[in-house]
Amino acid sequence: MIINDSLLKYDEKAIFALRDLYSKYGFTQYKMSKFEEYDLYVKNKDFLVSDSVITFNDTNGKLMALKPDVTLSIIKNTKDIKGFVQKFYYNENVYRVSQKTKTFKEIMQVGLECIGDIDEYCIAEVLALAARSLVTFSEEAVLDISHLGILSEIFDYASLSEADRDIAMKLIGEKNIHEIEKLLNDKGVSEDRVKEIKAVLSAYGDSDTVLATLKRSCIFKSGSKTLKDFENVINAVKLCDLGRILRIDFSVTGDIKYYNGIVFRGFISGIPSSVLSGGQYDKLMKKMQKKSGAIGFAVYLDMLERYLTSPKKCDVDTVIVYDEATSLELLNNTVEAYAKKGSVCVQRCIPEKFTYKTLVKISNGEVNILENDA
């Protein structure tokens, strides 16, 4: 079978490219049904991007849902195998409420999950694959990485209560340093500590610069294992020659009920919101009675087509218009000749607003090229 890849849409090509990338690193495709029992989502509602789910009753009366998420289904179907990491990738449609339009949307999502004994290499491999996924689309990409363990140490340093941590986490996600300062002042955190915390939270940029800021900070002076692990992972990704797109950014956060450790988000120049999002979710695994650790990410393809491709300039390369006197043989020969050069559409007349590069008119057995913008 020969495929003319010029006919593939951008997101279709992207799916092939990502599947090829993930397969190379030993990830196998996880194919799943469009439906899942609603119960799975009710129990883990906060994990979902939006808590609205499209539901329906199956013929046996069971309440089912159109999948709003892929990760939960994969976790549900994996087994804990000691010393082994199960590596899956998927490309599936998910159905969720768009934060922008507040209506349900079908979103094509490609992603991967590693479930099992997750070590530093595994985390670095997933981060490298996330970075490579972005570079597949554009060299002008950024992978922002954060660590919830480090944020947790910052909260400990400020002795924040659980409720205040939730508020602080939201503010960190907004890079809202002025309101974090106000919160810390209101909670009686000393001026020196507020200054230290502000310096760390506002640090943004290449990993070397930010790691140097972190190491200088009093918050981690006593030797933080979390910071050491974070540095090891970042250095491992840099060994893959991907350091140029890595940034450390603590505004990448996640729900601490589900996520722990590394969290990350990917951006591409020209696309206004993140196109990739992922992290370690050992806490979700525990919540779902699994002993394994897990890390994964999803790539959102819906934005790529709109921002990385230009709209089609015309509907077809050539339109062939023929009259009643045209023999089938002449028509066929003309069509075949133009089909070798590009797309051809045969019509008796041209509909309004139909656009083309070349117009071929067959009239009284004669072939005339009437308009040629090619």
Next chain:
Amino acid sequence: MKTMLNVALPKGRLGEKVYAMFEKAGFECPSIKEQNRKLIFENEEVGVRYFWVKPSDVAIYVERGAADIGVAGKDILLEYEPNVYELLDLDIGKCRMAVAAKNDFRDDPSRTLRVATKFSNIARSYYASLDRDIDIIHLNGSIEIAPILDLSDVIVDIVETGTTLKENQLEVFETIVPISARLISNKSSFKFKNQQIEKIVGEISAQLGK
């Protein structure tokens, strides 16, 4: 050619004050001061393009990437919760989001409270934090007349000086949150136009003595 930084400014007096801050920060665009009906102004030399938009729309322009940065009131950010970074409190356009009611209003917690407001999300979150059952009446303007005509028990609205409330025999019962203008940034633009954005934040912070 310099990468252009797109800045959405709120139309009106607040926007003019904000532009003055940007100008002082080295991002001047003299054509913006010309008296005409143009909405977009640019200075290629400095690498900045300004556009005037309705204040409540600034966050949408920034969230969707049509503008890299912009200035929006905290009220709009709390109401619409756009997915943007809030980089700086500009300490201008100061007012407060408050609960107001008729001077003789006495709250009866055994009854559902009728709340008229333009800011349904803020009102809903505020009363949810108090575990109070409310009936939201969403209005688009002249909120003050709602309690007078017994359409609502209270209103949730922006209060600047309190003069309008006073003239309508209303008074503030609770302040929900202080409001001021905030410098916001599109999340992706922050990554790819980081130097320009950080420069503006740094310069304006210095102007504000922060």
